[in-house]
Amino acid sequence: MLRFIVRRLLWAIPTLFIVTFVVYCALRLATNPLASYARANPRVAKDPEKMAQYVETNGLWPGFSGYVRGYFVWLKGFVTGNWQVSIKGSRPVWPNLKIALVNTIRLGLLAVMVSIPIGLSLGIFAALKPGRLRDTAVNTGAIIGFSVQPFISAIILQLFFGVQWAKWFGEPLLPTSGLYPPGHQGFDPVLMLKYMILPVIVVSIQSIASYSRYMRASLLDVLNSDYLRTARSKGISERRVLVKHALRNAMIPIVTLAALDIGAIVGGLIISEAVFDYPGMGVFFLNAQSNGDFPELMPWMVIITSSVILFNLLADLAYAWLDPRIRLD
Amino acid sequence: MSTESALSIRDLRVTFKTLLGNVQAVRGVSLDVQPGEVLGVVGESGSGKSVSFLAVMGLLGRNAVIEGSAKVGDTELVGANQRTLRKVRGNNVAMIFQDPLSALNPVHRVGAQVAEMVLAHHHGMSKDDAAKRAVELLDIVGIPQPEQRARQYAHEFSGGMRQRVMIAMAIANDPKVLIADEPTTALDVTVQAQILEVIDRIRKEMGTAVVLITHDLGVVARMADRVQVMYAGRVVERADVHSLFHQSDHPYTRGLLASQPTLGRERLSPIPGAPPNMLQPPSGCAFRVRCAHAAPECAGDVPELIQVRRTETACVRAQELEALV
Amino acid sequence: MTEFQELNHVDPPADLHHDDSIGVLQTSLSPKRMAAKRFVNHRAAFVSAIVLTMIIIFVVLSPITARYGINESIFKAEAGHPNQNLAPFNLAWFGTDSNGRDLYSRIIYGAQVSLMIGLFTAIGSVLLGTLVGGLAGYKGGWLDDILMRVTDIYLALPLLVVLVIVRGMLKNVDWVTAIMGDTSSVRFLVILLTVVGWMGVARLIRGQVKQLKEREFIEAARALGASSSRIMFRHLLPNSVGQIMVALTFAVVGAISAEATLSFFGFGPDAGSGMTSLGLLIRDSKKAVPPGYWWLVVFPGVFFIILSLCINFIGDGLRDAVDPKMQQEVK
Numbered sequence: 001m002l003r004f005i006v007r008r009l010l011w012a013i014p015t016l017f018i019v020t021f022v023v024y025c026a027l028r029l030a031t032n033p034l035a036s037y038a039r040a041n042p043r044v045a046k047d048p049e050k051m052a053q054y055v056e057t058n059g060l061w062p063g064f065s066g067y068v069r070g071y072f073v074w075l076k077g078f079v080t081g082n083w084q085v086s087i088k089g090s091r092p093v094w095p096n097l098k099i100a101l102v103n104t105i106r107l108g109l110l111a112v113m114v115s116i117p118i119g120l121s122l123g124i125f126a127a128l129k130p131g132r133l134r135d136t137a138v139n140t141g142a143i144i145g146f147s148v149q150p151f152i153s154a155i156i157l158q159l160f161f162g163v164q165w166a167k168w169f170g171e172p173l174l175p176t177s178g179l180y181p182p183g184h185q186g187f188d189p190v191l192m193l194k195y196m197i198l199p200v201i202v203v204s205i206q207s208i209a210s211y212s213r214y215m216r217a218s219l220l221d222v223l224n225s226d227y228l229r230t231a232r233s234k235g236i237s238e239r240r241v242l243v244k245h246a247l248r249n250a251m252i253p254i255v256t257l258a259a260l261d262i263g264a265i266v267g268g269l270i271i272s273e274a275v276f277d278y279p280g281m282g283v284f285f286l287n288a289q290s291n292g293d294f295p296e297l298m299p300w301m302v303i304i305t306s307s308v309i310l311f312n313l314l315a316d317l318a319y320a321w322l323d324p325r326i327r328l329d
Numbered sequence: 330m331s332t333e334s335a336l337s338i339r340d341l342r343v344t345f346k347t348l349l350g351n352v353q354a355v356r357g358v359s360l361d362v363q364p365g366e367v368l369g370v371v372g373e374s375g376s377g378k379s380v381s382f383l384a385v386m387g388l389l390g391r392n393a394v395i396e397g398s399a400k401v402g403d404t405e406l407v408g409a410n411q412r413t414l415r416k417v418r419g420n421n422v423a424m425i426f427q428d429p430l431s432a433l434n435p436v437h438r439v440g441a442q443v444a445e446m447v448l449a450h451h452h453g454m455s456k457d458d459a460a461k462r463a464v465e466l467l468d469i470v471g472i473p474q475p476e477q478r479a480r481q482y483a484h485e486f487s488g489g490m491r492q493r494v495m496i497a498m499a500i501a502n503d504p505k506v507l508i509a510d511e512p513t514t515a516l517d518v519t520v521q522a523q524i525l526e527v528i529d530r531i532r533k534e535m536g537t538a539v540v541l542i543t544h545d546l547g548v549v550a551r552m553a554d555r556v557q558v559m560y561a562g563r564v565v566e567r568a569d570v571h572s573l574f575h576q577s578d579h580p581y582t583r584g585l586l587a588s589q590p591t592l593g594r595e596r597l598s599p600i601p602g603a604p605p606n607m608l609q610p611p612s613g614c615a616f617r618v619r620c621a622h623a624a625p626e627c628a629g630d631v632p633e634l635i636q637v638r639r640t641e642t643a644c645v646r647a648q649e650l651e652a653l654v
Numbered sequence: 655m656t657e658f659q660e661l662n663h664v665d666p667p668a669d670l671h672h673d674d675s676i677g678v679l680q681t682s683l684s685p686k687r688m689a690a691k692r693f694v695n696h697r698a699a700f701v702s703a704i705v706l707t708m709i710i711i712f713v714v715l716s717p718i719t720a721r722y723g724i725n726e727s728i729f730k731a732e733a734g735h736p737n738q739n740l741a742p743f744n745l746a747w748f749g750t751d752s753n754g755r756d757l758y759s760r761i762i763y764g765a766q767v768s769l770m771i772g773l774f775t776a777i778g779s780v781l782l783g784t785l786v787g788g789l790a791g792y793k794g795g796w797l798d799d800i801l802m803r804v805t806d807i808y809l810a811l812p813l814l815v816v817l818v819i820v821r822g823m824l825k826n827v828d829w830v831t832a833i834m835g836d837t838s839s840v841r842f843l844v845i846l847l848t849v850v851g852w853m854g855v856a857r858l859i860r861g862q863v864k865q866l867k868e869r870e871f872i873e874a875a876r877a878l879g880a881s882s883s884r885i886m887f888r889h890l891l892p893n894s895v896g897q898i899m900v901a902l903t904f905a906v907v908g909a910i911s912a913e914a915t916l917s918f919f920g921f922g923p924d925a926g927s928g929m930t931s932l933g934l935l936i937r938d939s940k941k942a943v944p945p946g947y948w949w950l951v952v953f954p955g956v957f958f959i960i961l962s963l964c965i966n967f968i969g970d971g972l973r974d975a976v977d978p979k980m981q982q983e984v985k
């Protein structure tokens with residue numbers, strides 16, 4: 001087990017190098033940092049000497065070899081903690097990125113805590129009576145859930161709980177934007193929770209749909225297995241058959257899936273964050289993107305790809321831990 | 330037969346409701362097994378062998394409609410409630426399945442799975458005692474180093490050893506009836522012989538009634554006292570082993586015998602044609618379309634089992650055909 | 655957890671409630687007829703097919719079905735008699751927008767553009783994805799390895815991020831721009847969505863081909879000396895038609911949703927000449943939230959949901975229909 005973890009971590013390092021290099025090239029091409037810099041600093045842009053200096057310090061040379069050299073300049077700065085400052089406003093990147101990261105993780109974990117129990121319960125509920133009304137209802141509900149795009153549910157909820165509710169009853173039922181009311185200072189979990197309700201609902205709709213379908217399929221697979229028939233042939237209680245044999249086995253792929261899903265949280269909530277003005281990674285990305293702010297986007301991408309790679313590893317470990325058939329070395 | 334039968338089935342019928350219609354998988358099967366006796370059940374794939382006994386155990390899905398009667402001792406199982414079924418399963422009747430790898434739960438230790446069977450019918454027994462009993466059972470079925478093996482998982486066992494585990498599980502509560510559904514089909518010949526030996530030993534020692542479902546007439550010849558031949562959800566011939574092999578009167582049984590590979594016979598002659606579609610089973614004798622001796626009268630009433638020479642045969646022309654053998 | 659419907663989303667495994675021990679029932683129906691029967695039996699899919707057909711007819715016949723032109727106000731505004739943001743049911747069925755245009759007509763025009771983008775993208779993705787996925791599945795080896803690696807990473811990243819970055823890259827390469835046209839053209843959008851969308855299809859087809867390859871009739875053909883291309887075109891592809899249809903259906907919803915997402919964030923097709931799409935209509939509805947012009951929010955949103963719902967149901971029904979495991983489905 002330990003050998004496996006070490007080996008996988010050792011593998012993760014070259015993978016990260018390759019992925020970050022590809023991301024570096026893609027972002028250099030997509031954002032064109034030099035042009036962005038010129039746009040943000042029109043006066044500097046007129047001075048060729050200063051521009052040349054910007055290219056040199058940040059490694060923004062053109063051509064493939066320029067990209068390779070530039071990547072190493074960026075990498076050195078990144079690992080030594082000398083991150084490039086943002087193009088817009090020349091601010092250090094990490095403080096804002098950290099706040100965004102924490103906010104998104106908060107929102108994502110809350111959504112996970114809501115959607116996994118609901119989704120799994122629905123899936124189990126459906127699988128226990130396949131082909132019956134409840135099964136059809138859950139299945140249909142899941143497809144409806146898939147079809148409700150987050151930006152649509154987000155603005156409809158905003159309209160209903162914010163604007164229309166205020167029209168009918170005098171004031172909005174739920175806050176529809178931000179993390180706190182404007183001007184609020186300090187940390188207030190209850191207030192924050194209230195601001196997170198609508199974003200969490202939006203994120204959870206599609207999550208619940210997908211968890212319920214996966215759980216249903218996985219449990220049905222197990223329910224139709226030979227070993228479940230063996231368990232029933234023993235004369236143990238149906239409850240024990242379901243919990244000890246069916247659910248235990250059906251959870252294996254679900255745990256793996258959940259691990260992968262949690263790894264995708266940090267970059268995956270852009271739409272609801274944007275609609276509800278929630279100051280997380282998504283809003284950070286959209287702002288940085290619109291400014292062509294390469295120094296902000298690069299660490300952002302590193303965080304989300306590392307998270308994906310890390311949780312991939314965790315998913316493998318969880319799988320091996322839950323399923324004795326998997327050999328790790 | 331008499332009330333002393335370990336298992337007694339009368340006119341069992343199983344129908345599956347499917348999207349395409351009703352599949353009449355079992356259409357009136359009756360049989361008795363006495364304690365200490367081995368009843369062989371043979372027939373082509375799809376003839377309803379497994380379904381009959383899964384129905385007895387109440388292990389079919391919700392789309393199965395079961396009619397008739399199946400008694401273990403005095404307990405009626407068809408239409409019984411879950412409580413009754415649970416008390417009987419694993420306690421009075423136990424079942425061994427064809428593929429021991431998929432029949433064992435991959436994520437539980439083998440010993441725990443055997444112990445679970447013990448605990449299911451010994452309420453109040455401690456977990457430790459059940460675990461000890463499980464090791465004992467593994468020893469009885471001939472698994473070497475049972476303590477260590479009990480802590481392993483099914484995938485760490487060979488095919489033959491897995492089937493021994495299944496048998497250990499099945500005999501945990503000294504069942505009156507042991508149903509073995511093709512217990513050796515997935516195994517190679519030497520292992521096959523060992524497994525059959527284990528089953529035979531247990532039968533002798535405990536006086537268990539054994540139902541042995543198989544494709545392999547060789548296995549039947551070696552193990553069974555009596556044989557029942559199934560075709561299209563019905564029993565078409567029934568006899569003691571010797572009579573069936575030497576003086577069968579049903580054309581289907583003779584076809585089966587002729588299609589078995591044996592030493593000394595050069596070529597197999599498989600029965601031409603395929604088993605009938607059980608969505609619309611043919612009227613009269615279901616074997617009609619494939620039978621070399623079919624005549625117009627075979628399309629009449631479904632033939633019942635009648636004594637012809639030394640076997641009970643469900644063939645309207647059996648008497649006339651005697652001469653042909 | 656990610657909140658996006660994958661472009662060509664790789665859906666949860668098909669319903670597996672079947673009993674493998676049963677074997678395939680013999681019936682008198684041909685496989686195609688059986689598939690058709692199963693599709694019709696999937697009631698939601700059947701109803702969705704009818705609704706979608708009606709929507710398509712409506713959209714195609716826009717000269718008849720739309721009440722006003724794409725850029726036409728419902729009447730000329732006068733002092734004290736404005737034509738903007740009128741609530742529904744009086745003069746305009748679905749109300750009017752901030753320019754006094756008829757929302758009902760604009761939804762029809764928007765659906766036209768969205769469906770067109772969806773269809774072209776889906777066809778492009780399926781052609782490319784089938785080709786690459788088929789080759790990778792059939793040949794295996796390094797091609798297969800690369801396909802799996804690349805798509806693994808692609809599927810792990812948020813779709814919107816991938817789309818935005820790829821869009822930026824395509825925009826900044828001169829010779830690409832020459833082919834693809836302006837970033838706000840429909841052509842650019844279709845190519846962008848295809849470039850990103852084929853990967854999901856490729857994985858699906860790869861899996862299918864890998865499975866088929868092991869089957870007896872393919873082995874038999876190979877043993878008889880059939881060439882690779884013959885096996886590919888005469889055996890593998892025809893036997894994958896069902897799966898390809900399923901992929902195509904889901905690719906259409908994926909593309910429509912991706913278009914809407916991009917439009918929502920301002921990366922959509924150009925609306926300059928009054929041209930619109932469902933995504934653009936939904937984007938415009940953001941502005942209608944604070945003043946509470948609910949119709950501008952509800953009608954495009956609900957129409958979009960109904961449209962994707964229909965296509966998703968059809969895809970679900972098709973998948974069940976072509977899945978051989980579903981033949982035993984319990985009543």
Ligand SMILES: Nc1ncnc2c1ncn2[C@@H]1O[C@H](COP(=O)(O)OP(=O)(O)OP(=O)(O)O)[C@@H](O)[C@H]1O
Pocket residue numbers: 345347352354372373374375376377378379380381390392544607673675676677679982
């Ligand atoms: N759940 C089910 N739904 C529909 N039909 C079924 C179901 N289970 C079994 N059948 C049908 O019942 C018939 C009898 O099946 P059964 O498994 O008893 O055959 P068998 O004699 O045991 O064959 P084998 O030697 O292959 O094990 C088959 O035609 C099969 O298709």
Ligand code: SF4
Pocket residue numbers: 579580581614615616617618620621622623624627632643644645646647
């Ligand atoms: S009843 Fe007729 S068809 Fe059936 S086995 Fe006898 S001879 Fe053949």
Ligand SMILES: [Mg+2]
Pocket residue numbers: 378379380510
């Ligand atoms: Mg069987």
